[in-house]
Amino acid sequence: MSAVKENEFQSSLDAVISHISTRQESLDEIPILPTAQSITSSISSLPISLPEKGLGTSETTDYLIKEVLPGILQAQNGPRYYGFVVGGVTPAAQLADMLATSYDENVQVNLHQQTASTAIEQRALELVLDLLDIKRSVFVGRTITTGATACNILGLACARDHLLSQSPHLPHNYSWARDGPPSAPGLPSPPLVILSLHPHFSIAKAAALVGLGSGPKIIQQIPADPEDELAFDLGELEERLKAEKEVGRGVIVVYGVGEVNTGGFGRDLDKVAQLCKRYGGWLHVDAAFGGFAGLMPELKAYTQDMDKADSLTLDGHKWLNIPYDCGLFYTRHTESLTNIFQPPSASAPAYLASNATTTDPLSGGDSPEGTVSAGDVPSPLFVNIENSRRFRALPLLASLLSLGKEGYRDIITRNIHFARSIAKYIAESPSYDLLNPSPPHIKDHLKEAIIPSNIVLFRPSADSPYPPSDPTSSIRLTKKINDSRRLYVSATSWRGQSAIRIAVSNYLTEEKRDSKIVLDVLERVGKGEDVAYEN
Incomplete structure (x- = not known):
C-alpha cells in the first residue's frame, strides 16, 4: 500500500471514529427516524451505475457519512426505539465488532493449531449457558447463526432427521438429509407434524425451508389451557402425542418462551418436556425473545426448564444487546447436527478438513463438565447453514465479559420496570386501553407486575x-407516535384486533430520562395533538 493510500485510510478512519463517537454520545437525543427529505435525498444520491473510476477511500467515506447514512434509521440502537424486539449494542460489543471486521476472519473450519477463533466461539456459547444457569453438558451441540430464524431452521432440521430415524415405518437411522423425502408402506402422510400454541412466523418459515411444509396440516395449534391462553392444555397435548405415536407419526412440539406481542409466559414447560419424552416427541424451545427474562429473579420460574428441550433457540441481538447478527442455537443431540450438515468423510472437501489432534486438554484443568476442548470443537460449517461466516463470537464474548451476570441482570430488570411504568400510565389513561395485563399466575406472586415483562x-x-x-x-x-421522531413503536395484531406494541430491550433505556419523554408523547398524541421532534 502506498503512503498516499495509507494516509487516506488513516484520515478516513479518523472521520469514522469521530462520527461514531459523536453519535454514541448523543444517542439519547438524536431523532429515531430520519426525515422524509433525508430518505429521499439519500436514495437520490445513489449512483445510477457503477463509475468507471472509483472515488477512493476518503471521498467514499465522506459520501457515506454525509449523504447515505442520514437516510437510514438514526437511532435503532438508541434508548427509545421500541419497535419489534431490538436490543442496542453494548460498548464492548460495538468495539469488538469493529475489531472482528478489521481482522475479517472466516470462522468455518476448526484449525485450532493455527487460530483460536473456533475455540473462542465455543467458549462464548458456553458462557451464555453459564449466564442462564444451564449446565454446559446439557447442550453440547452449539453454534452461532445469523438469528433466531436460522436457529429455528436448525432445530426443525435436527428434529426432522432424528424423528425419522426412529420411525417404525422406515429403515433404522433413516435420514431425510441423506436419503430425501421418505416413502414407505404405512408411512403416515404427512410423516411429521408440528404442534404449537402461538408459534412465531419464523417457525412457519423454517418448516417450509426444511421441507416439512408450513400449512395448517403441518403446523397445528393445540388448544390453550382454559385459564391461561399462553399455556398448553396438557390433556389435549397428551392425547395428540399419544395418538400420533400410535400411527407412527413424528411430532415436533414448539414451545415459545416469551410471546412477542404480550411479553407473556406460559406454564408447565417441565410437564410439556415430560410428555414429549414419554411419547417420543421432539421439544423445540423458541426462547429468542424471552429466554433471558429469567435473569430477573422474579421471572426465573418461566425460564428455568429450558434445559429440558431437545433444541433451543436464543438470540444475541435482542436482549443481550449484541450487534446484528447473532443467533444462538443449542441441542442435546449433537449428532443430529453433524448428520445433516457434514458430508460423508469420503466426499468431504480435503481443503476444508480440520486439523484436530488426538487429545487436547481442557484449559485451566478445572473447566465445568460439558466444556469442549479446542481440538474437539466441530468445524462450524459442519454444524451450521453457512460455510463462510464472520467472527460473530467476538462481540458476544466481549459483551458477556464486560457486563457479567450482574450487568445483564441489571439490564433485564431495568427494562422490565421501565415497561411496567409505561403500562401503568396506559392503564390509567382515558386515551388508551392496556391489552396485556399480567395473568393471574403472574399476579399471584408478583403483585406489582401490571404486565408480564418488557412489552406493553x-x-x-x-x-x-x-x-x-x-x-x-x-x-x-x-404513525402519529413515530412521526414525533422521539420514540418508535410498532403496529401489531392481537386476538384479531389491531394494536400497538412497545418492546423495551435496550441497555441505554433509563427510567428518569426516557419515561418523561415517552409519557409526554403518549399524552399529547393521545389527545390528538401533533408532536414535532424537539432536541
Missing part, C-alpha cells in the same frame, strides 16, 4: 381521537 401492548380507547371501531385507528396512531 395497547390500543387507543373509545374516548380517544382514534376509536378502535375504526380498523385503521391503531395504524394511524402508530
Whole structure:
C-alpha cells in the first residue's frame, strides 16, 4: 500500500471514529427516524451505475457519512426505539465488532493449531449457558447463526432427521438429509407434524425451508389451557402425542418462551418436556425473545426448564444487546447436527478438513463438565447453514465479559420496570386501553407486575381521537407516535384486533430520562395533538 493510500485510510478512519463517537454520545437525543427529505435525498444520491473510476477511500467515506447514512434509521440502537424486539449494542460489543471486521476472519473450519477463533466461539456459547444457569453438558451441540430464524431452521432440521430415524415405518437411522423425502408402506402422510400454541412466523418459515411444509396440516395449534391462553392444555397435548405415536407419526412440539406481542409466559414447560419424552416427541424451545427474562429473579420460574428441550433457540441481538447478527442455537443431540450438515468423510472437501489432534486438554484443568476442548470443537460449517461466516463470537464474548451476570441482570430488570411504568400510565389513561395485563399466575406472586415483562401492548380507547371501531385507528396512531421522531413503536395484531406494541430491550433505556419523554408523547398524541421532534 502506498503512503498516499495509507494516509487516506488513516484520515478516513479518523472521520469514522469521530462520527461514531459523536453519535454514541448523543444517542439519547438524536431523532429515531430520519426525515422524509433525508430518505429521499439519500436514495437520490445513489449512483445510477457503477463509475468507471472509483472515488477512493476518503471521498467514499465522506459520501457515506454525509449523504447515505442520514437516510437510514438514526437511532435503532438508541434508548427509545421500541419497535419489534431490538436490543442496542453494548460498548464492548460495538468495539469488538469493529475489531472482528478489521481482522475479517472466516470462522468455518476448526484449525485450532493455527487460530483460536473456533475455540473462542465455543467458549462464548458456553458462557451464555453459564449466564442462564444451564449446565454446559446439557447442550453440547452449539453454534452461532445469523438469528433466531436460522436457529429455528436448525432445530426443525435436527428434529426432522432424528424423528425419522426412529420411525417404525422406515429403515433404522433413516435420514431425510441423506436419503430425501421418505416413502414407505404405512408411512403416515404427512410423516411429521408440528404442534404449537402461538408459534412465531419464523417457525412457519423454517418448516417450509426444511421441507416439512408450513400449512395448517403441518403446523397445528393445540388448544390453550382454559385459564391461561399462553399455556398448553396438557390433556389435549397428551392425547395428540399419544395418538400420533400410535400411527407412527413424528411430532415436533414448539414451545415459545416469551410471546412477542404480550411479553407473556406460559406454564408447565417441565410437564410439556415430560410428555414429549414419554411419547417420543421432539421439544423445540423458541426462547429468542424471552429466554433471558429469567435473569430477573422474579421471572426465573418461566425460564428455568429450558434445559429440558431437545433444541433451543436464543438470540444475541435482542436482549443481550449484541450487534446484528447473532443467533444462538443449542441441542442435546449433537449428532443430529453433524448428520445433516457434514458430508460423508469420503466426499468431504480435503481443503476444508480440520486439523484436530488426538487429545487436547481442557484449559485451566478445572473447566465445568460439558466444556469442549479446542481440538474437539466441530468445524462450524459442519454444524451450521453457512460455510463462510464472520467472527460473530467476538462481540458476544466481549459483551458477556464486560457486563457479567450482574450487568445483564441489571439490564433485564431495568427494562422490565421501565415497561411496567409505561403500562401503568396506559392503564390509567382515558386515551388508551392496556391489552396485556399480567395473568393471574403472574399476579399471584408478583403483585406489582401490571404486565408480564418488557412489552406493553395497547390500543387507543373509545374516548380517544382514534376509536378502535375504526380498523385503521391503531395504524394511524402508530404513525402519529413515530412521526414525533422521539420514540418508535410498532403496529401489531392481537386476538384479531389491531394494536400497538412497545418492546423495551435496550441497555441505554433509563427510567428518569426516557419515561418523561415517552409519557409526554403518549399524552399529547393521545389527545390528538401533533408532536414535532424537539432536541
